[in-house]
Amino acid sequence: MKLGAIEAGGTKFVCAVGTEKGEILEKIIIPTQTPEKTLSKVIEFFQKKSIESLGIGSFGPIDINKKSDTYGAILNTPKFAWRDYPFLESMKQALDIPIGFTTDVNEAALGEFTFGAAKGLESCLYITVGTGIGAGMIIKGKILQGLSHPEMGHIIVRRHPKDDYLGGCPTHQDCLEGLASGPAIENRWRKKGIELSEQQEVWEMEAYYLAQALVQYIMILMPQKIIIGGGVAKQKSLFPLIRKKVKELLNGYLTYKEFNEEIRNYIVPPELGDCAGIIGGLVLAKEVIKKRD
Amino acid sequence: MKLGAIEAGGTKFVCAVGTEKGEILEKIIIPTQTPEKTLSKVIEFFQKKSIESLGIGSFGPIDINKKSDTYGAILNTPKFAWRDYPFLESMKQALDIPIGFTTDVNEAALGEFTFGAAKGLESCLYITVGTGIGAGMIIKGKILQGLSHPEMGHIIVRRHPKDDYLGGCPTHQDCLEGLASGPAIENRWRKKGIELSEQQEVWEMEAYYLAQALVQYIMILMPQKIIIGGGVAKQKSLFPLIRKKVKELLNGYLTYKEFNEEIRNYIVPPELGDCAGIIGGLVLAKEVIKKRD
Ligand SMILES: Nc1ncnc2c1ncn2[C@@H]1O[C@H](COP(=O)(O)OP(=O)(O)O)[C@@H](O)[C@H]1O
Ligand SMILES: Nc1ncnc2c1ncn2[C@@H]1O[C@H](COP(=O)(O)OP(=O)(O)O)[C@@H](O)[C@H]1O
Ligand SMILES: [Zn+2]
Ligand SMILES: [Zn+2]
Numbered sequence: 001m002k003l004g005a006i007e008a009g010g011t012k013f014v015c016a017v018g019t020e021k022g023e024i025l026e027k028i029i030i031p032t033q034t035p036e037k038t039l040s041k042v043i044e045f046f047q048k049k050s051i052e053s054l055g056i057g058s059f060g061p062i063d064i065n066k067k068s069d070t071y072g073a074i075l076n077t078p079k080f081a082w083r084d085y086p087f088l089e090s091m092k093q094a095l096d097i098p099i100g101f102t103t104d105v106n107e108a109a110l111g112e113f114t115f116g117a118a119k120g121l122e123s124c125l126y127i128t129v130g131t132g133i134g135a136g137m138i139i140k141g142k143i144l145q146g147l148s149h150p151e152m153g154h155i156i157v158r159r160h161p162k163d164d165y166l167g168g169c170p171t172h173q174d175c176l177e178g179l180a181s182g183p184a185i186e187n188r189w190r191k192k193g194i195e196l197s198e199q200q201e202v203w204e205m206e207a208y209y210l211a212q213a214l215v216q217y218i219m220i221l222m223p224q225k226i227i228i229g230g231g232v233a234k235q236k237s238l239f240p241l242i243r244k245k246v247k248e249l250l251n252g253y254l255t256y257k258e259f260n261e262e263i264r265n266y267i268v269p270p271e272l273g274d275c276a277g278i279i280g281g282l283v284l285a286k287e288v289i290k291k292r293d
Numbered sequence: 294m295k296l297g298a299i300e301a302g303g304t305k306f307v308c309a310v311g312t313e314k315g316e317i318l319e320k321i322i323i324p325t326q327t328p329e330k331t332l333s334k335v336i337e338f339f340q341k342k343s344i345e346s347l348g349i350g351s352f353g354p355i356d357i358n359k360k361s362d363t364y365g366a367i368l369n370t371p372k373f374a375w376r377d378y379p380f381l382e383s384m385k386q387a388l389d390i391p392i393g394f395t396t397d398v399n400e401a402a403l404g405e406f407t408f409g410a411a412k413g414l415e416s417c418l419y420i421t422v423g424t425g426i427g428a429g430m431i432i433k434g435k436i437l438q439g440l441s442h443p444e445m446g447h448i449i450v451r452r453h454p455k456d457d458y459l460g461g462c463p464t465h466q467d468c469l470e471g472l473a474s475g476p477a478i479e480n481r482w483r484k485k486g487i488e489l490s491e492q493q494e495v496w497e498m499e500a501y502y503l504a505q506a507l508v509q510y511i512m513i514l515m516p517q518k519i520i521i522g523g524g525v526a527k528q529k530s531l532f533p534l535i536r537k538k539v540k541e542l543l544n545g546y547l548t549y550k551e552f553n554e555e556i557r558n559y560i561v562p563p564e565l566g567d568c569a570g571i572i573g574g575l576v577l578a579k580e581v582i583k584k585r586d
Contacts, residue, residue: 146416223440
């Protein structure tokens with residue numbers, strides 16, 4: 001079975017053809033320009049591939065409400081050309097196949113849940129810490145969404161007492177994303193994250209914020225595993241720091257082994273690396289066929 | 294169809310017989326003593342009623358993992374006699390009918406979702422602010438649970454700059470429950486909540502904490518409605534204060550009407566009043582029959 005997948009980001013679109021087993025057969029990267037320019041290249045790529053369905057994970061916020069007029073569009077994004085552009089609808093008209101549409105982090109969560117670090121479990125949470133922060137939750141194989149998709153990057157955190165960076169979220173200033181995204185690190189320490197590897201206090205502070213976020217996700221969602229991806233999580237020294245602080249914050253309240261002796265296997269990097277999203281797109285593509293049948 | 298429901302609390306057990314339409318036909322209240330004493334009275338009540346199934350919502354934390362040895366028991370509760378006592382198992386052996394088992398807040402969430410403030414919606418969150426703080430989330434008719442049930446009362450909040458009360462949670466000290474439960478109010482202001490009605494600063498501070506919690510739940514779960522119950526929420530002046538602060542914290546990030554012009558209908562008291570839990574128990578009882586069929 002040939003399936004298509006798109007990971008639609010603010011800087012690049014990754015498009016792939018693959019199988020229901022999560023194998024990628026072919027992949028291209030298209031730089032994100034105006035919707036018209038970008039999507040015509042995307043459509044051109046898929047048109048000759050005879051895929052049965054397509055899964056899209058998009059940067060957001062997006063409209064996932066099927067009853068809404070703007071269903072399948074990207075909403076109030078700072079990328080003005082994309083705002084309210086009928087992304088999903090354009091793809092449907094061009095390709096005429098079933099298409100699944102969700103956020104980029106939900107797509108990655110679905111990939112790790114099905115073929116990666118959370119394979120065989122009933123639930124997992126995937127958080128990306130990169131240019132922005134976002135997370136997706138899978139429960140019993142389904143993507144968690146209510147009124148809309150979650151906005152887990154914009155939760156409130158306690159400020160670190162030694163942190164004098166004001167925060168960079170245009171809406172909330174010092175929410176999690178405002179204090180702990182890649183650009184926040186760069187603005188606070190005046191160097192790129194990758195150049196700060198040796199500076200212990202940078203990662204202590206980063207772990208202070210991310211551990212708080214993880215504790216909120218745990219208390220509210222109780223995922224069976226937490227996977228941390230994105231550029232900032234390439235800083236592997238972060239993982240032990242985060243695990244230690246999560247344990248401290250939980251303070252033994254939850255007696256499950258996942259939060260105690262087995263926390264090393266509870267808070268983990270993605271097993272699919274940078275392919276979590278695109279592989280999740282294949283899973284989503286598979287699901288829309290099932291739903292139609 | 295006659296169904297049974299239990300709302301098992303630390304001070305009292307409410308037991309009722311009712312119907313699948315949420316009507317209560319008969320109700321008794323049994324004070325919580327040792328498990329043996331309490332449950333023998335509970336069983337006696339139900340034994341003569343020929344109910345088809347039973348729904349239990351219990352104080353917690355409880356073990357909801359069907360594969361676990363202690364499934365259906367109350368776990369590390371400060372009520373030592375109840376700790377690890379096979380609550381569900383005892384009921385099953387005595388009554389020999391299908392029994393559904395969840396937390397007290399999940400049960401109330403199910404009641405409000407099916408017959409109360411969230412009737413007709415796809416999701417809702419119910420939070421109780423009383424002796425403790427807890428919340429339950431329903432999505433597409435299902436109770437949200439992962440590795441275990443949520444522990445939403447123990448999330449991290451930013452301390453109010455003028456608050457010098459240290460917090461009363463035995464595990465986390467100044468988590469949400471430690472700062473905003475009924476006993477926290479009483480310890481901070483040296484008077485019972487009900488005697489503080491006229492003191493504006495009490496409810497400003499309370500709303501400061503509860504609004505933060507609601508914002509976390511919104512960003513992480515996106516419920517279609519939030520219902521606030523429990524003793525402290527009887528203080529009706531809290532609702533406008535909470536709504537105002539939630540709006541301030543969200544700061545327009547989410548453009549849905551629920552968070553803006555219609556927030557009055559988004560953050561609401563329970564429609565079923567103090568019966569949300571017991572009516573939810575009837576819903577749960579109905580569901581275990583469906584599952585068996
Ligand atoms: N090894 C690294 N250590 C710390 N930060 C990094 C590292 N690699 C990339 N980053 C940061 O991650 C961010 C980019 O995140 P990434 O997930 O790659 O992209 P995006 O979020 O745009 O999809 C940048 O702010 C970058 O500085
Ligand atoms: N009208 C009120 N205003 C403020 N606080 C109240 C009010 N009524 C009860 N409370 C507080 O609520 C708490 C009890 O909560 P309740 O939900 O009734 O019981 P429980 O949580 O034990 O089931 C107590 O701390 C009490 O002081
Ligand atoms: Zn923000
Ligand atoms: Zn606590």
